[in-house]
Amino acid sequence: MYQVDEKNTIPNMHKTLTKRQKEVLDFVRKFVNKKDYPPTLEEMRDGLGLSAVSTVHQHIETLVEKGYLQKSENYSRAIELNRKNKHFTTIPLLGMISAGGPIEAIRNPEPIDVPSGMLSKNGEFYALKVRGNSMIDEGIFDNDVVVVRQQPAVDNGESAVAYLPDKDAITLKRVYQEKNRIKLVPANKKMKPFYEKSVEVQGKVVGVLRKYG
Amino acid sequence: MYQVDEKNTIPNMHKTLTKRQKEVLDFVRKFVNKKDYPPTLEEMRDGLGLSAVSTVHQHIETLVEKGYLQKSENYSRAIELNRKNKHFTTIPLLGMISAGGPIEAIRNPEPIDVPSGMLSKNGEFYALKVRGNSMIDEGIFDNDVVVVRQQPAVDNGESAVAYLPDKDAITLKRVYQEKNRIKLVPANKKMKPFYEKSVEVQGKVVGVLRKYG
DNA sequence: TATATTTTCGGTAAATTTTCGGTATACTGA
DNA sequence: TCAGTATACCGAAAATTTACCGAAAATATA
Numbered sequence: 001m002y003q004v005d006e007k008n009t010i011p012n013m014h015k016t017l018t019k020r021q022k023e024v025l026d027f028v029r030k031f032v033n034k035k036d037y038p039p040t041l042e043e044m045r046d047g048l049g050l051s052a053v054s055t056v057h058q059h060i061e062t063l064v065e066k067g068y069l070q071k072s073e074n075y076s077r078a079i080e081l082n083r084k085n086k087h088f089t090t091i092p093l094l095g096m097i098s099a100g101g102p103i104e105a106i107r108n109p110e111p112i113d114v115p116s117g118m119l120s121k122n123g124e125f126y127a128l129k130v131r132g133n134s135m136i137d138e139g140i141f142d143n144d145v146v147v148v149r150q151q152p153a154v155d156n157g158e159s160a161v162a163y164l165p166d167k168d169a170i171t172l173k174r175v176y177q178e179k180n181r182i183k184l185v186p187a188n189k190k191m192k193p194f195y196e197k198s199v200e201v202q203g204k205v206v207g208v209l210r211k212y213g
Numbered sequence: 214m215y216q217v218d219e220k221n222t223i224p225n226m227h228k229t230l231t232k233r234q235k236e237v238l239d240f241v242r243k244f245v246n247k248k249d250y251p252p253t254l255e256e257m258r259d260g261l262g263l264s265a266v267s268t269v270h271q272h273i274e275t276l277v278e279k280g281y282l283q284k285s286e287n288y289s290r291a292i293e294l295n296r297k298n299k300h301f302t303t304i305p306l307l308g309m310i311s312a313g314g315p316i317e318a319i320r321n322p323e324p325i326d327v328p329s330g331m332l333s334k335n336g337e338f339y340a341l342k343v344r345g346n347s348m349i350d351e352g353i354f355d356n357d358v359v360v361v362r363q364q365p366a367v368d369n370g371e372s373a374v375a376y377l378p379d380k381d382a383i384t385l386k387r388v389y390q391e392k393n394r395i396k397l398v399p400a401n402k403k404m405k406p407f408y409e410k411s412v413e414v415q416g417k418v419v420g421v422l423r424k425y426g
Numbered sequence: 427t428a429t430a431t432t433t434t435c436g437g438t439a440a441a442t443t444t445t446c447g448g449t450a451t452a453c454t455g456a
Numbered sequence: 457t458c459a460g461t462a463t464a465c466c467g468a469a470a471a472t473t474t475a476c477c478g479a480a481a482a483t484a485t486a
Contacts (some may be wrong), residue, residue, distance in 0.1 A: 017250045
């Protein structure tokens, strides 16, 4: 049996992930997005339906080798996400937003990749899936995903994610400050603007993702 | 059992693809765009309506030889798309850009081939489809595709993809730095230049593609 | 020091890639 | 027209990697 023991000369530069590896990576992303700190091997084991931490350990090592994660050896919760890659940035898909009514939050926020060019340099971003057609004239349709920059106010006429205390609802509207009230304009001519005396802006819409096909 | 195979000594000179090979390549591209990881031979076999993985294997080998793919031997899901080839480079079409408003990104960015000569050696490139005629005098029409090099600044008078914080819009304009303001010139005589106090350049327009017919 | 967490180790089964031998069809140059 | 060559395909076996386990050792943390 023929054998060359020099196969260590070239480190493996295959950066593609297997299905399972992507699942592990997504689990880590979700966990970090939700808790703000990385999981332990045990937490990953449970979350991934495994029964040995060694298996998780192996996955993590692989993901580090492939450049998706960074890690300090022997330390607890020492996994770090390598967030950016050239074209995409990963942000959490936090939930569904409909014309009215509360946001339907997703228990385990799914990480989704958005084109990096869509995000400004600073700020915290998240994504919401849109239900309904209240923004149809804005080019935002049912099932689109809007990318939102977290901020407490927007300029007049900007599209915002707004919380209406009086209605206990979260909605996607253009916001206009008037004298004693706030005008909310659905970007859909069939729907009428309406007014609220107080509105809590949660973020600004900075982009839209639509999946064709 | 070792044997020198003569036909491997001469690399394939004409790297054109057969119809079938293009189909295989397109399948891989689509799969990767959708799932974020490359397919196995089995998945390709099924997706391509074949019944032997060896056939797929052969196709992949050919595509690697012709420079369209890269591969690590013996690893699972280790196919990587090869961006560059002599005449064309594949870059992602990230979304639509209109006169104002947010970029409407495409969820699964389509890869499109652009002439390699259009791209400089360094830098990250992407493409945007143009909506509207604000650049009509520049020769950029509705539905054209602009090729953009990601960069944080451009020289005076260059066309740029610019984010206007004051308007929360992304737009395609010629940019001129003046004393205390930035002049944005639509290349369309019907539209007037306007001024902003701050502009975030996201990239420089390096090329235009138009598909007739 | 006790406890939590990571790392190492040896081993199994399943998934995946690679190799091998062979068939059919279309094109190409002599 | 005929031999030579490239493409496209099959099925099965061999080789290799991947995913997983459980337990013990090593190292951090409180």
